[in-house]
Amino acid sequence: MAIGVTTTPEKTKPSGSIINDPQVRGIFYQVLTLVVLAAFVYWVADNTIENLKRANIASGYDFLNGRAGFDVGQSLIAYTSDSTYQRALIVGLLNTLLVAVCGIFTATIIGFAVGIGRLSHNWLIAKLSLAYVEIFRNIPPLLVIFFWYSGVLAILPQPRESAALPLNMFLNNRGLAFPKPIFGDGSLYTVLAFVLAIVASFLLARYARKKQEATGQRFPVLWTSLGLIIGLPLLVFLATGSPITFDVPIAGKFNLTGGSVIGPEFLSLFLALSFYTAAFIAEIVRAGIRGVSKGQTEAAHALGVRPGLTTRLVVVPQALRIIIPPLTSQYLNLTKNSSLAVAIGYADLVAVGGTILNQTGQSIEIVTIWIVVYLSLSLATSLFMNWFNARMALVER
């Protein structure tokens, strides 16, 4: 076959046959590898299908419409044991997303704080940051999760001795219970006012920036926005006759009843992932800041820019270009590490999928779903971060 491909005998070297042509050989070996690989994949797939048939195991995704029959402890959407397997998987996926998003948010904040702290001239802050990074970076994430879980369970009081917190919140080893808002008639206006206030704040910030660029005059954006976001919904709330009430948790027979609860599984997983990943982010941030040439800071100082503003307006924007690509992999790691939830009973995608796998025996299908979901999550995160990176890239004027 490879011989037929080469049709220009004039161009090959006059002496020696085609077999010795390195280019032809290269193509030949590549084609061979591809064929072997394809044959292997086909063989594996064919064998699997044959074996499944022989073992009378039904394959396909029809089982997803069956009744789940088991309950899930934590769910963001309505779910009972009468729901389908498909819905159970969605419950798991949402739980994974919830802990990943919350974790990424907190890890970024802690990571930036610690990373900048390591560069501080204050001896105590620098050393504390160093200790933080070295401790959390060098413990396997699973141990950090166990540490938080057993810590949370051991330290927090039993339900009957719940610790009362302000705003009718209670803390015990079943989690953090807080009042649940009940939206009555007319509460829509309050929500609308809230959204409106946020949009208005954004527009205000843009206007203020343009004004400053044009005239040099500054506008107190922060205070105006705060007043807008808090004041406007409050005003509407009172005007419509206080339609939102709160369902306050009260002591029940076993545990507090009413209100909403954040379980200890979520709390410990969220804390563990945030603290663990933050240690790596701190190092990335430190590297990024160090990567900005010292001349930039000196130039800013020479222009009379204050140190705080120098960091915010000169150093960090340039450091971000170095920080973002490795930061992306940390975000991906955090999302993937959230699958360790199974060890402490947090109902994430892997835990719920594992239950379904055991109940239905559809192992290949479940594993495929896991792979596809995590792959999609990771690719989506990458795409977003690439877009963000492109936006942050140095724009030369």
Place this chain on the structure above:
Amino acid sequence: MAKRILTALVGAAVMGIGTQAASGATLDDVKAKGFVQCGVNTGLAGFAAPDASGNWSGFDVDYCKAIAAAIFADGSKVKYTPTSAKERFPALQSGEVDVLARNTTWTINRDTALGFNFRPVNYYDGQGFMVRKGLNVKSALELSGAAVCVQTGTTTELNLADYFKSNNLQYNPVVFEKLEEVNAAYDAGRCDVYTTDQSGLYSLRLTLSKPDDHMILPEIISKEPLGPAVRQGDDQWFDIVSWVHYALIQAEDFGITQANVEEMKKSANPDVQRFLGVEADSKIGTDLGLTNEWAVNIIKAVGNYGEVFDRNIGAGSPLKIERGLNALWSKGGIQYAPPVR
């Protein structure tokens, strides 16, 4: 190359014949190798667990010993294969073990699709609940609003959901993949209730930091008949394993114990004489493929059913499980043996 394929083919054929022979006459196979290969739990206190020096003991282990005693007149001629929940069925299917005595629930699926035979139920179990005594709960129907610890991927998890739903009770499931994780979470007070097979609850209670602070509720919400399993296709072996259990029950019924078995041989009761093989021209043992002393050997090795129960899981053990359904039919239970005649 061709030679290698030929060797492989011959090997496969020989192995095929080997397995055939094993499933055809397990008794001959066992007699030839000189011991019974018995599949047991990897370690469930009271049912099957090795001590520090590797000696196995427990309720299921005594069944292995009883089978060995019936065949060899020596209860020690057993080799144990510890199996996890996942490994147990392949181990029996492949012929790695001769009999599976591993607190295994008899279900129609296992009896048919998996190719096993079950008959006697040596322990009538069911799913139960354990709670802290301090909660003052007397019945499972008072559990509405409780947090329940359960192992994931088990029938237990499904029974739990069905029970609470059919009784209109609310609960908050806390699920873990491994048994040890469920234990730790319950012990740490993460949940109010622990649910699994009731016999398992008694066994697990011993591992808690303060076993006396916990109680097991009377309700049983599922049927879990546990018993020894063998492969389909060998009726003689199936009969032997079944009748070892019935002999233990029969012995308790007659009041024959490990201590008085020799005396009882002199009993004037013809039923007892027939059972112990001292009746003239008795063929009961030989018809099973064993000796007429088979029942005597079993009782000498492990005692009667009541003794086996008390020693391992009942009043004489740390588990202190009540006989309940496992009492003889004449004493309010459902343990019953067909007549030895």
